[in-house]
Amino acid sequence: MKKLLTLTVGILLLGSCSLATWGDANGRGIFPYWQTGSLWYTLLTFVNTSEETDDVIYIRFWDVHGSWCSDTTADTFSIRQREMLIFSTTPAVPIWYPTTAGYGFTEFRAQGGGFIQAFCVIYYSVTGTGYIVPAYHQDAGF
Numbered sequence: 001m002k003k004l005l006t007l008t009v010g011i012l013l014l015g016s017c018s019l020a021t022w023g024d025a026n027g028r029g030i031f032p033y034w035q036t037g038s039l040w041y042t043l044l045t046f047v048n049t050s051e052e053t054d055d056v057i058y059i060r061f062w063d064v065h066g067s068w069c070s071d072t073t074a075d076t077f078s079i080r081q082r083e084m085l086i087f088s089t090t091p092a093v094p095i096w097y098p099t100t101a102g103y104g105f106t107e108f109r110a111q112g113g114g115f116i117q118a119f120c121v122i123y124y125s126v127t128g129t130g131y132i133v134p135a136y137h138q139d140a141g142f
Contacts, residue, residue, distance in 0.1 A: 025109030026113025027109060027110030028138040029107070029137055031105060031106040031120040031134075031136075032136065033103065033104075034105065034120065034122065035089075036089035036102060038102075039126050042089045042106075042122050042123070043088050043120070043121045044059065044118070044120050046084070046108070046117070047116070047119075048080065048083050049117055050082075051082065054080050055078075056079070057077045057079055057110055057116065059077070059106065059108050060107050061089075061104060061106050064103065069099045069100040070098070071098065106120070120133040120134075
């Protein structure tokens with residue numbers, strides 16, 4: 001009984017330390033605006049500039065009211081060293097991120113807090129023009 005109690009307490013302590021949530025990521029950033037629909041779409045690009053370590057990226061799209069408008073169960077992506085991942089709000093790009101709103105803001109996290117560079121472009125497919133949305137550190141604001 002004593003061994004079982006010790007094992008149970010040990011597993012509970014280990015389990016409480018290993019639970020990582022959205023807010024536990026080391027690198028936290030925000031794009032203050034994204035847009036989709038009416039021939040507009042958003043491209044998000046993440047580049048891992050580290051020569052040695054992999055990382056995990058979490059992405060969430062929010063509408064203007066602060067409600068999630070993307071699939072939060074599939075918002076985790078692994079990125080290897082020297083790798084670039086491109087996400088989009090249109091199915092024409094291989095990693096399509098469907099959303100239920102037309103515009104809002106985007107939060108992203110790097111679990112390891114490594115050397116992840118983030119870029120956002122909003123593109124108008126009729127004229128081939130667009131504009132860049134700067135990324136901000138979420139805790140510093142914009």
